[in-house]
Amino acid sequence: MRVNPDMSADVLAAIWNTQSQEDTALQQMSTGKRVNAPSDDPLAAAQMVGNQDQSNRTDQYLQNIDTLTSQLQTADGALSSVVQQLTQAITLGVQGTTGTLSAGNRQQIVQNLQGIQSQLVQLANTSIGGSYLFAGTATTAPPYALDSSSPSGVTYSGNSGTNTVQAADGLTLQTNLPGSQLFQNPGGDVFAAMQQLITSLQTGTATDAGNATNQLRSAFDFITGQRIFYGNAVNQLNSTQTFLQQEQVTLKSQANTLVGADLTKAATDLTRAQTAHDAALAAAAKILPTSLLDYLK
Amino acid sequence: MPGLNTSLSIAVQALQAEQGALSVTANNISNVNTPGYSRQVAILNEAPTFQENTTTFGSGVTLDQFQSVRDQLLQLRLYEETQQQGNSQTQLNSLTQIEGMFSDPAQGVGGALSAFFNSLSQLSTNPTDANARQQVLTAGNNLANSFHQAVSGLGTIQSGLDQSVPQTVDQINRLTTQIAALNGQVAQMQGLGKDPGSTQDQRDELIRQLSALVNVSVTQTEHGLTLTTGNGVPLVVANQSFALQSGTNSSNVQDVFSAQGQDITSQIQGGQLGGTLQIRDQVIPQVFTQLNNLASQFATRFNTQHQVGFDAAGNAGQNFFTPLASPTNAAANFGVAITDPSLIAASSDGSAGSNGNLAPLLATRDQQLPSGASPMNMYSNLVLQVGNFGANAQADVNASNLSVQQITDQRSAVSGVSLDEETTNMIRYQRAYEAGARVVTTVDSMFDTLMAMGVLT
Numbered sequence: 001m002r003v004n005p006d007m008s009a010d011v012l013a014a015i016w017n018t019q020s021q022e023d024t025a026l027q028q029m030s031t032g033k034r035v036n037a038p039s040d041d042p043l044a045a046a047q048m049v050g051n052q053d054q055s056n057r058t059d060q061y062l063q064n065i066d067t068l069t070s071q072l073q074t075a076d077g078a079l080s081s082v083v084q085q086l087t088q089a090i091t092l093g094v095q096g097t098t099g100t101l102s103a104g105n106r107q108q109i110v111q112n113l114q115g116i117q118s119q120l121v122q123l124a125n126t127s128i129g130g131s132y133l134f135a136g137t138a139t140t141a142p143p144y145a146l147d148s149s150s151p152s153g154v155t156y157s158g159n160s161g162t163n164t165v166q167a168a169d170g171l172t173l174q175t176n177l178p179g180s181q182l183f184q185n186p187g188g189d190v191f192a193a194m195q196q197l198i199t200s201l202q203t204g205t206a207t208d209a210g211n212a213t214n215q216l217r218s219a220f221d222f223i224t225g226q227r228i229f230y231g232n233a234v235n236q237l238n239s240t241q242t243f244l245q246q247e248q249v250t251l252k253s254q255a256n257t258l259v260g261a262d263l264t265k266a267a268t269d270l271t272r273a274q275t276a277h278d279a280a281l282a283a284a285a286k287i288l289p290t291s292l293l294d295y296l297k
Numbered sequence: 298m299p300g301l302n303t304s305l306s307i308a309v310q311a312l313q314a315e316q317g318a319l320s321v322t323a324n325n326i327s328n329v330n331t332p333g334y335s336r337q338v339a340i341l342n343e344a345p346t347f348q349e350n351t352t353t354f355g356s357g358v359t360l361d362q363f364q365s366v367r368d369q370l371l372q373l374r375l376y377e378e379t380q381q382q383g384n385s386q387t388q389l390n391s392l393t394q395i396e397g398m399f400s401d402p403a404q405g406v407g408g409a410l411s412a413f414f415n416s417l418s419q420l421s422t423n424p425t426d427a428n429a430r431q432q433v434l435t436a437g438n439n440l441a442n443s444f445h446q447a448v449s450g451l452g453t454i455q456s457g458l459d460q461s462v463p464q465t466v467d468q469i470n471r472l473t474t475q476i477a478a479l480n481g482q483v484a485q486m487q488g489l490g491k492d493p494g495s496t497q498d499q500r501d502e503l504i505r506q507l508s509a510l511v512n513v514s515v516t517q518t519e520h521g522l523t524l525t526t527g528n529g530v531p532l533v534v535a536n537q538s539f540a541l542q543s544g545t546n547s548s549n550v551q552d553v554f555s556a557q558g559q560d561i562t563s564q565i566q567g568g569q570l571g572g573t574l575q576i577r578d579q580v581i582p583q584v585f586t587q588l589n590n591l592a593s594q595f596a597t598r599f600n601t602q603h604q605v606g607f608d609a610a611g612n613a614g615q616n617f618f619t620p621l622a623s624p625t626n627a628a629a630n631f632g633v634a635i636t637d638p639s640l641i642a643a644s645s646d647g648s649a650g651s652n653g654n655l656a657p658l659l660a661t662r663d664q665q666l667p668s669g670a671s672p673m674n675m676y677s678n679l680v681l682q683v684g685n686f687g688a689n690a691q692a693d694v695n696a697s698n699l700s701v702q703q704i705t706d707q708r709s710a711v712s713g714v715s716l717d718e719e720t721t722n723m724i725r726y727q728r729a730y731e732a733g734a735r736v737v738t739t740v741d742s743m744f745d746t747l748m749a750m751g752v753l754t
Contacts, residue, residue, distance in 0.1 A: 005715030039687025046681035052402035060415040139650025292717040
């Protein structure tokens with residue numbers, strides 16, 4: 001039977017074929033990826049779009065958590081100082097209720113209390129990066145200002161708005177408590193109680209001062225209670241952070257499953273392709289130059 | 298009873314025949330690497346016999362003709378597979394370029410979309426942060442740029458393909474002119490009962506080249522071959538060729554017209570021209586459509602929600618993106634409508650510090666658009682489709698390469714020149730020639746013997 005006498009085309013095709021197998025294996029090993037173009041595995045490439053997006057989101061959530069944690073901790077720090085100031089004010093209030101005080105002593109207590117009052121205003125105006133933490137959503141201006149004409153001794157220019165931030169898929173978190181809710185709550189009004197104490201020490205009786213001190217105590221209790229909000233939020237962010245870090249690992253491993261190269265397999269493929277390539281070359285070298293002419297004198 | 302002279306003339310005939318046969322071998326060996334060459338064989342026949350009394354005498358050998366060895370059926374299959382090969386290879390070349398734009402999930406429209414939403418998420422942690430606001434605008438502009446890059450990348454590929462249409466048509470016309478000339482000669486020679494030999498080889502090789510460019514169907518007639526495009530538009534009839542024409546159509550792209558002026562663009566399916574048209578007119582427009590739908594539907598949805606909110610000054614939100622109600626050219630026109638970061642409507646209550654409108658804006662990331670998929674899923678569907686186009690083209694190329702190789706092998710098994718065979722023939726013809734020459738010398742010496750006898754018969 002007559003066969004194709006010109007094997008060069010077939011031999012070349014075989015060499016190219018083994019060479020392209022080598023290239024593929026080498027590319028997989030050097031990039032670490034099995035899918036280097038969508039056509040390598042269209043479905044995996046499409047799923048990688050979602051995986052990449054999810055991974056970007058997770059990175060952003062983690063960044064958000066850092067920012068929020070620092071905001072919440074600053075707010076909580078401010079409240080902790082408020083609590084300290086209130087403790088001091090209560091002590092002063094108790095002193096003020098003892099009937100044996102001289103006018104000079106009272107005056108001094110009042111001055112001390114006024115100092116605390118302006119400290120409290122400052123604390124209620126705590127800001128981070130130009131954003132006032134206790135202003136509701138009117139965060140661009142300091143929410144509190146001393147105002148002797150107001151019964152609470154201050155005016156509040158913030159609002160009662162709250163913000164929520166997404167800290168993970170399906171987890172939105174309230175990130176602020178407005179000053180009106182914290183410091184001027186009917187359940188414990190810090191500024192009204194302070195002003196009342198000052199007024200009662202200036203012009204009222206010891207009983208008035210005692211009442212005012214009691215109000216200050218309930219404000220103290222209220223603020224202390226509100227700090228739980230911040231503590232809870234930070235705790236929740238911490239556990240979310242752990243969850244998201246785990247999520248990142250999961251997403252990376254998913255990405256690796258989708259498009260990553262099996263390096264062991266790629267290395268084996270490379271060796272196999274090299275062997276095949278060598279064999280093809282050796283066969284070419286042996287077959288191509290041979291003809292009957294070699295055997296004729 | 299034939300005499301010495303008869304023997305001499307028979308021997309001379311043998312010398313001539315072997316010489317002729319050797320020239321066939323020489324020709325075969327010279328054309329061992331000529332593409333499309335079909336090996337020839339010398340057809341040797343007994344010369345007419347003559348009869349004297351009851352004895353029949355042979356009168357030597359004649360070299361009747363040189364016959365090319367070919368299988369026309371394999372040749373036709375080769376044309377078919379070559380069309381497929383030209384088509385799929387051309388498609389693959391373009392698709393490799395196209396899918397390059399969608400290879401990295403962190404880049405392109407998908408990556409930019411993801412980064413845009415991240416910037417909004419970042420802003421939600423501090424809606425009055427000027428940097429975070431600026432970042433949203435930057436990310437929005439990056440998204441616009443990635444749309445524009447995809448559009449211009451696809452456009453460049455498309456116009457490159459468009460420009461290649463008239464060039465391919467020129468090549469086709471050049472080939473059909475040559476084929477027509479050779480076709481006439483072949484028909485003429487066949488009409489005279491001659492083997493057209495290398496003329497037919499040349500014609501067939503040119504038809505093979507033509508097949509790589511466009512789908513041709515080949516019909517044998519008494520006036521030679523008739524070549525038509527797959528749908529019956531004549532290219533070559535007998536010794537006449539019909540030039541295709543190219544020209545711009547109403548949408549300013551090159552269309553292909555038959556010699557009679559009929560627009561046959563949509564009917565061309567095979568070969569390079571078919572592949573070029575397939576990518577230019579089908580694949581790239583499909584990708585464009587998907588990008589445009591994404592751009593228009595996303596911009597519209599986002600704008601609607603953006604207008605619900607309030608900017609940093611407490612004014613109602615404007616359009617964030619340039620409004621794109623119609624998907625026509627939406628990806629190319631995609632852009633951020635505002636330049637002042639304070640105009641981002643993050644607020645839901647009119648206060649600058651509110652982030653209440655960012656959550657619903659962020660929610661558009663996962664909400665179904667009118668297409669039925671979320672923006673990111675629309676994009677990943679596009680990646681899937683581009684990937685499938687590429688993978689199919691690659692599979693087609695592999696399959697057609699294999700078919701062409703197999704048919705070429707088969708064809709070569711019939712028509713290819715084997716040096717071993719030719720060498721063997723050479724020895725045969727040489728030995729026969731030597732033997733013939735020996736007959737001549739023998740007859741000569743017999744004449745000498747006769748002369749010496751001084752007697753002539």
